[in-house]
Amino acid sequence: MKPVTGKREFFSGIGAIQYEGPQTNNPLAYRWYDENRIVAGKSMKEWLRFAVAYWHSFNGNGADPFGEATHLFEWDKNADPIARAKDKADAAFELITKLNLPYYCFHDVDVVDYTNDIADNEKRLQTLTQYLKEKQEESGVKLLWGTANLFSHRRYMNGASTNPDFHVLSHAAAQVKAALDATIALGGENYVFWGGREGYMSLLNTNMKREKEHLARFLQASRDYARKNGFTGTFFIEPKPCEPTKHQYDYDAETVIGFLRQYDLLNDFKLNLEVNHATLAGHTFQHELQVAIDAGLLGSIDANRGDYQNGWDTDQFPTNLNELTEAMLIILEGGGFKGGGINFDAKIRRNSTDPADIFYAHIGGVDSFARALVTADAILEKSDYRKVRQDRYASFDAAEAKAFEAGNSSLEALRDFAVAQGEPKVSSGRQEYLENIINNYL
Ligand code: XLS
Ligand code: NI
Ligand code: NI
Secondary structure: OOOOOOOOOOOOOOOOOEEOOOOOOOOOEEOOOOOOOEEOOEEHHHHHOEEEEHHHHHHOOOOEOOEOOOOOOHHHOOOOHHHHHHHHHHHHHHHHHHOOOOEEEEEHHHHOOOOOOHHHHHHHHHHHHHHHHHHHHHHOOEEEEEEOOOOOOHHHOOOOOOOOOHHHHHHHHHHHHHHHHHHHHOOOOEEEEOOOOOEEOOHHHOOHHHHHHHHHHHHHHHHHHHHHOOOOOEEEEOOOOOOOOOEEOOOOHHHHHHHHHHOOOOOOEEEEEEHHHHHHOOOOHHHHHHHHHHOOOEEEEEEOEOOOOOOOOOOEOOOOHHHHHHHHHHHHHOOOOOOOOEEEOOOOOOOOOOOOHHHHHHHHHHHHHHHHHHHHHHHHHHOOHHHHHHHOOHHHHOHHHHHHHOOOOOHHHHHHHHHHHOOOOOOOOOHHHHHHHHHHHO
16 A cells, blocks of 8 residues: 555654564564464455544544643644544545555544534535545545544533433434444445444433434434445444443443344344443453454454553553454454454543654554454364363263254253262363463463
């Protein structure tokens, strides 16, 4: 991929990031991500399908609840909103192409500022969609997914599709319609719903049953509109248990799968799992992955990591090789993503203020996943990891156990089997042995 710059270069002095191998001393090179390297029958590029997130990388200005912006972007200076949005698109495509990553993701309001005028917002997004389309054609970068931000504007303080006010719900619908139009026009491969404020702060003022039914109707209407207009991709729900809402309806993977089943949405919707959301829900990321894969619903992931000492979504770039290797073991065994990829829903820290920091951040995340992929493949191919787990269930090979698994046993038959066998032998779970395998292959 050739770097694509607009009228001006925003990251001058930084060229194309290339694979140089683990021995390199160059901090602006990949050590592990060699996009054409074949691992388990597919190229790294095909397995990982990396995407850059517009909101963190080009809008996230370092502000936090205690302080103003610390990242003063050159592309954010033009007073005209359309010209500013085009500068931002130029910066975005320069970064994505210099990183040599195949995809990007956005919310409507990341691309261009919105006002309270629905028709004007539609026009603005259409103008930028045309501009992004040209940038995609020039560079070969593709849209992994689009989405609408239904949580920042004050009208959404009580939710969007689960808002007690039908007027607010209809505003959310207008926004989703325009975001779907943009996603379809850009050949977006998927569309995401993250229900930032779809939940409640207090049950005292909430009719939970009614709100959840509204959420389902809203998803059905969005699906029907997109299908009618030629969208063939997958819709993803992104679970998160809390923050900003105290209790969000899309709490975790199991909750979302139950919801999709209840409202007959399983044919069109899959899951977009985020590392830091899993940990907020009291799970490991690996747990959430396994739940989704077992249901055939692992669509995509939002890659980041939390902070062990804090209880919120800190959205740091992923660097923990041990955890990522465990995650890649599950993703590889599950056959990869269904339609999606790895979106860096991650931001550099407030005090990471050099233009190069955003490059180091992505390089670290990309290399960590690439290395985890290679390591996980070696573990699956060369170690006895799979065999240890399989052997743990060896007693289910007995004819009586097979009958049980097939639903052809009874409590009496199980009792008779127990009497015939006598007290079971204890057997080790060998957890430490397995944990050492991960480290031995890293
Ligand atoms: C916030 C979410 C958000 C979604 C897209 O916690 O992760 O960034 O990915 O709306
Ligand atoms: Ni996310
Ligand atoms: Ni998040």
